[in-house]
Amino acid sequence: MLLEACDVTKAFGSFKAVDAACVTLEQGDILGLIGPNGAGKSTLFNCLTGDLLSTSGNVLFEGRDITRLTPEARARLGIARTFQVPQTFEGMSVLENVMIGAFLRTSHRAEAEKKARAVLERVGMSKLADAPARSLGTPGRKRLEIARALATEPKVLLLDEAMAGLTQREVQLAIDLVRDIHRSGITLVIVEHIMEVIMSLASRVVVFHQGCEIARGTPREVTGNPAVIAAYLGTRAAKAAAGHTPIELMGGPAP
Numbered sequence: 480m481l482l483e484a485c486d487v488t489k490a491f492g493s494f495k496a497v498d499a500a501c502v503t504l505e506q507g508d509i510l511g512l513i514g515p516n517g518a519g520k521s522t523l524f525n526c527l528t529g530d531l532l533s534t535s536g537n538v539l540f541e542g543r544d545i546t547r548l549t550p551e552a553r554a555r556l557g558i559a560r561t562f563q564v565p566q567t568f569e570g571m572s573v574l575e576n577v578m579i580g581a582f583l584r585t586s587h588r589a590e591a592e593k594k595a596r597a598v599l600e601r602v603g604m605s606k607l608a609d610a611p612a613r614s615l616g617t618p619g620r621k622r623l624e625i626a627r628a629l630a631t632e633p634k635v636l637l638l639d640e641a642m643a644g645l646t647q648r649e650v651q652l653a654i655d656l657v658r659d660i661h662r663s664g665i666t667l668v669i670v671e672h673i674m675e676v677i678m679s680l681a682s683r684v685v686v687f688h689q690g691c692e693i694a695r696g697t698p699r700e701v702t703g704n705p706a707v708i709a710a711y712l713g714t715r716a717a718k719a720a721a722g723h724t725p726i727e728l729m730g731g732p733a734p
């Protein structure tokens with residue numbers, strides 16, 4: 480087992496944003512975490528990366544208990560993430576942003592630069608190396624986040640809505656990039672609302688609703704699951720949708 484969340488609960492006061500979540504990740508997996516707005520996906524994600532400390536439960540990485548480790552310590556072990564809202568350093572160049580990731584593994588500037596340039600080549604951003612990060616649009620920023628994460632040489636990469644705000648064509652390019660990252664041996668966790676992304680990439684999916692797991696299985700299994708459809712659409716709409724392909728219906732969260 481590469482990464483494991485055992486009974487992870489995160490409470491904000493008396494409200495449990497994540498309630499006893501159990502998620503396992505094997506080497507080579509692409510695990511999708513889905514659910515309507517407010518389901519607790521990002522909160523669980525943050526408990527895995529260390530950006531939030533869980534209230535109870537444990538997070539294990541390669542069998543080691545990392546529940547109380549800082550995000551940086553987890554990154555050193557090989558856990559990298561992107562943020563829903565890209566955390567680019569606006570005043571720095573694209574190359575310098577990626578070097579920040581590379582500095583996790585080396586303190587030598589020349590080596591960090593070499594690694595960063597190699598990553599930029601890999602994600603198709605070489606020509607933008609010297610451009611200021613602030614000049615990038617949404618697709619560029621999202622890709623830069625992935626590049627910075629890759630520069631940390633992760634074993635696991637967690638993508639938090641890495642494709643939100645992209646056009647159809649940009650989503651397709653991003654899916655190709657994620658496939659390429661996976662082929663290079665990196666295991667992935669993907670939080671994503673765009674069902675096309677989940678259907679194309681995820682080998683397994685866990686569905687959350689109001690902090691609790693409501694389904695797990697292959698993308699096709701969960702998108703056909705009545706409890707999942709009801710969570711997204713409400714029970715009445717789910718009944719109305721019976722007999723139709725539910726996948727198209729899952730593009731948007733329940734109001």
Ligand SMILES: Nc1ncnc2c1ncn2[C@@H]1O[C@H](COP(=O)(O)OP(=O)(O)OP(=O)(O)O)[C@@H](O)[C@H]1O
Nearest residue numbers: 491494495496514515516517518519520521522523
């Ligand atoms: N710091 C916080 N303090 C209080 N409540 C919070 C905090 N962070 C998240 N929540 C609440 O926890 C619940 C789960 O939020 P979370 O962001 O994990 O959901 P999500 O599934 O990622 O949703 P989305 O798809 O909209 O990003 C929500 O009701 C949210 O308002």
